[in-house]
Amino acid sequence: MRTHEDQWLEDIYRNTLPRVAGVIHRMGGHLEMAKDIFQDAVIIYLEKQQQNKLPAGVPAEAYITGIARILAIRKLKQSGPHIPLDNMDGDIAVPADYYAPPPVSKPVLEYVKAAGKRCLQLLHAFYYDHLSIQEIAADFNFKTQHSASVQKYKCLEKVREQIKQSDYAETVS
Known part of the structure; x- marks a missing residue:
């Protein structure tokens, strides 16, 4: 016999995980990252629910998606490509005409x-x-x-x- 919580959790996974995966994919993440972040977001949601700290009137799907978006931003910031500045010299260059004054037709x-x-x-x-x-x-x-x-x-x-x-x-x- 299934409990109400089991059914709720299954519905959340079925309806919200694809949305979270899409958001994370657009941010440059992959499916495994999306699953990890989604699970963390669900745990945070359940903890907030137990503490009665959820905002009134916000659907669980929207709240979990929002939490997942914030977690994804943090994770992608931390795990983003870190390139030493020594390797950047060739990649960053000022265009030759950057400091050239604008053309003047007459003095x-x-x-x-x-x-x-x-x-x-x-x-x-x-x-x-x-x-x-x-x-x-x-x-x-x-x-x-x-x-x-x-x-x-x-x-x-x-x-x-x-x-x-x-x-x-x-x-x-």
Whole structure:
């Protein structure tokens, strides 16, 4: 005469083991590993059941499959291929063009020249000659420092806009 527990266990094996084996197979495991992990998962489930620590409303099949998935991840992590770093030198290489700068259609100086002679002089004075805004305002005959700062900003915006349009034109063509 079979007991209720025997029938339950047989049903669990019949219905859940194939699902667990499929999960473990997709993770790179094999059938023997799946059987071992499945049995461990069933034991963990039964222990949790005895301790009344099972979450309410979760079917046994889903819980056992979840436990098996976690156990498989741990086992595959531990037994995964361990290759010494000395053997990896030939396998890992940085592509030759990794550090190459992106192709530039025109040097930035060409964009600055296209913004106008006055912008070229103003930006040169600020960025290359390291003149302060006060000095630039005096040298370029601006009424205020704010006017010089605004003009520098407008020059930079002209250059940015030309670069954007140039990049857009190259992308489209």
